Amino acid sequence: HSALTQPASVSGSPGQPVTISCTATISxxxxxxxxxxxxxxxxxxPKLLVFDVNNRPSGVSDRFSGSKxxxxxxxxISPLQTEDxxxxxCGSYTGNSVVFFGGGTRLTVL
Amino acid sequence: xxxxxxxxxxxxxxxxxLRLSCAASGFSFRTYTMHWVRQAPGQGLEWVAVTSxxxxxxxxxxxxxxxxxxxxxxxEDTLYLQMNSLRLEDTAVYYCAKxxxxxxxxxxxxxxxxxxxx
Numbered sequence: 675h676s677a678l679t680q681p682a683s684v685s686g687s688p689g690q691p692v693t694i695s696c697t698a699t700i701s702x703x704x705x706x707x708x709x710x711x712x713x714x715x716x717x718x719x720p721k722l723l724v725f726d727v728n729n730r731p732s733g734v735s736d737r738f739s740g741s742k743x744x745x746x747x748x749x750x751i752s753p754l755q756t757e758d759x760x761x762x763x764c765g766s767y768t769g770n771s772v773v774f775f776g777g778g779t780r781l782t783v784l
Numbered sequence: 785x786x787x788x789x790x791x792x793x794x795x796x797x798x799x800x801x802l803r804l805s806c807a808a809s810g811f812s813f814r815t816y817t818m819h820w821v822r823q824a825p826g827q828g829l830e831w832v833a834v835t836s837x838x839x840x841x842x843x844x845x846x847x848x849x850x851x852x853x854x855x856x857x858x859x860e861d862t863l864y865l866q867m868n869s870l871r872l873e874d875t876a877v878y879y880c881a882k883x884x885x886x887x888x889x890x891x892x893x894x895x896x897x898x899x900x901x902x
Contacts, residue, residue, distance in 0.1 A: 710888050712829070719892040720821075720829070720879065731890060763829050767887035771834045772843055773819065778828040 678705070678764050678776035685782040691752035694779045696764030698745045705766040705774075709747040711740060714778075715760035723762075724749060751781075759783045786810045786891040788880050793896030796870050804896060806863040806880030814838075814858035817883040820865050822876035823895075832878070833865065836886075848874075870900045 677699045686692035698706040711724040722731055724740035727747055739750050751758055764776040792804040806818070820832040833844045833854040842854055853866040863880050877895040884890035 708887070712889065714823075714829070719894050720881075720889070721892070722884075722888065722890050725884065725888040725890075731884075761828075765829070765831075765889070770843055771817065771836075771841070771887050772845075773821075773831040773834070773887060773889065775829045775831065 678709075678766060678774065680762075680764060680776040680779045682777070683780045683782065685784055686751075686754045687784045688756055689753045691750055692754050692781065693748050693750045694762050694764075694781070696747045696749070696776050698747075698766070705768075706742055706745050706747050708766045709740070709742070710765045711738070711749045712763045712765060712775075713758075713760055714763065715757075718760075720763075754783060756783050786882060788882060788891060788893035790878060790880055790893045790896035793878065793898045795899045795901060798871060798900055798902055800870055801866070801868045802870065802898060804865040804867065804878055804880075804898070806865075806893060808861045808863065808880075808882070811882065813856075813861040817886040818854075818856060818863045819881045819883060819889055820854060820863075820878060821881055821889065821892075822874075822878045822898075824873070824876040827876075830876070834883075835863070867898070870898075872900050872902075874898060875900045 679697045714720045723738045727742045728740040767773045787809045789807045819834045851869045855864045879895045881889040882891040
């Protein structure tokens with residue numbers, strides 16, 4: 675069974691970088707190669723920030739960047755802005771288009 | 785630009801049915817895979833179902849398999865989710881999403897709230 679583990683919360687100060695991790699279970703470590711990151715701000719529709727680990731869709735700020743090390747993917751926001759506060763989800767998929775998400779990380783801007 | 789507008793949510797009793805719709809515009813709907821995703825109160829995102837661009841390939845989350853049916857009308861640029869045998873745990877905001885490369889959820893609607901309550 676596929677699983678992605680995220681920290682429940684992270685925080686940072688405006689102007690500083692913050693990183694959110696997403697760890698794939700060892701039994702499904704290949705899923706880390708297909709990680710996407712989604713932002714869910716209050717009152718807003720979810721938004722795709724990064725796909726396939728480190729690709730940004732057009733129109734997404736270059737303050738958002740993705741990376742991978744072993745079975746852990748990461749989203750870095752730098753520099754952090756107050757408007758970045760919200761929930762962040764990593765997601766991946768299986769070969770038959772089944773999508774699954776991590777549990778989400780609440781980002782607080784101090 | 786891409787626009788997805790969900791409708792059809794509301795309050796339903798356990799065991800009853802609802803049908804959600806997602807009206808698409810701003811892109812060639814008939815050429816894209818589409819997904820439904822939900823978020824229960826205080827919970828994270830949960831993927832629900834996917835349909836290929838032509839409706840020939842469909843898959844469901846285990847939690848809804850056998851109760852929910854995803855479909856699409858490419859002549860009307862509309863995606864549907866028929867929800868039968870509703871349970872309390874189906875209470876959530878339901879989002880439709882346009883896929884990129886079939887499995888990346890590139891654009892999302894604002895969602896429609898489904899409340900299952902007796």
